[in-house]
Amino acid sequence: MxxxxxxxxxxxxxxxxxxxxxxxxxxxxxxxxxxxxxxxxxRKESYSGNRGTxxxxxxxxxxxxxxxxxxxxxxxxxxxxxxxxKTVAAASITGEDFPEDLLAGDLVMLERGNVSSVVIQDSTGSPVTLVEGTHYAVEDAVGGVIKIIDLSTLTQPLSANYDHGGSSDVxxxxxxxxxxxxxxxxxxxxxxxxxxxxxxxxxxxxxxxxxxxxxxxxxxxxxxxxxxxxxxxxxxxxxxxxxxxxxxxxxx
The missing domain is CATH 2.30.110 (Pnp Oxidase; Chain A)
Structure with missing residues (x-):
């Protein structure tokens, strides 16, 4: 070469x-x-006066x-x-708890991303299913971000059921x-x-x-x-x- x-x-x-x-x-x-x-x-020599190597x-x-x-x-x-x-397969999540004391305008990040079929419930004895567009919005399905709109008639904490896509987690x-x-x-x-x-x-x-x-x-x-x-x-x-x-x- x-x-x-x-x-x-x-x-x-x-x-x-x-x-x-x-x-x-x-x-x-x-x-x-x-x-x-x-x-x-x-080592340097010491006999010539030049201190050569x-x-x-x-x-x-x-x-x-x-x-x-x-x-x-x-x-x-x-x-x-x-x-x-870690390889994570697509799956369904049931009963993922939200943070407590949420206010209108707050954003909640779900544990997984690339989500679909989101269902959110409150924590009354007979849980109330929240209405998308009234109580919450899916702000970013890929990022798994939920926006709170109005929880005035609901009991916190909330929980979510949803499907998510697969991923390779580093x-x-x-x-x-x-x-x-x-x-x-x-x-x-x-x-x-x-x-x-x-x-x-x-x-x-x-x-x-x-x-x-x-x-x-x-x-x-x-x-x-x-x-x-x-x-x-x-x-x-x-x-x-x-x-x-x-x-x-x-x-x-």
Missing amino acids: EDFSLQGKVYLGESINGKPGAMHWVNDAALLQVSPTASEEK SATINTGTEVSFSLTLNHGSAKNLALGLYGEV LMFNQAPPVRYLMMNGMNTVDGSTDKIRVRLYRLKFNPVGQLALINDTFGDLQLTGTLLLDSAAELDETLGPYGKLELLDAE
């Missing part, structure tokens, strides 16, 4: 003794970089990485948020820092090139995302960073190496 400008697909999976577990494609990855640094101890000791090598993901899938978000993905910061195995299947995009490359990085420990834009005026992305950890199992295999390897693939 001579002149090069690489693009390709990035896959992530569990890292198991130097080998990848089940992998998934992260979709569009805008950036993948590794940044090695070496630290050293220096006479010897060095390499005290360690560290490799960091940057990975920018353009797709905010649940798995991608979980990487930067140290999160766990629970934030309830997991240990994720460590993943990465493979990139890449191509050289320089004009006329047919070079192919495969990159394997065995243990990527992710930092929490530095910033997650929830409201912004342009495309959002996930700018992830972290440290490439030494894999002791892979280090013992002369075909792997301790951190990863680049495979410059022969032409077909």
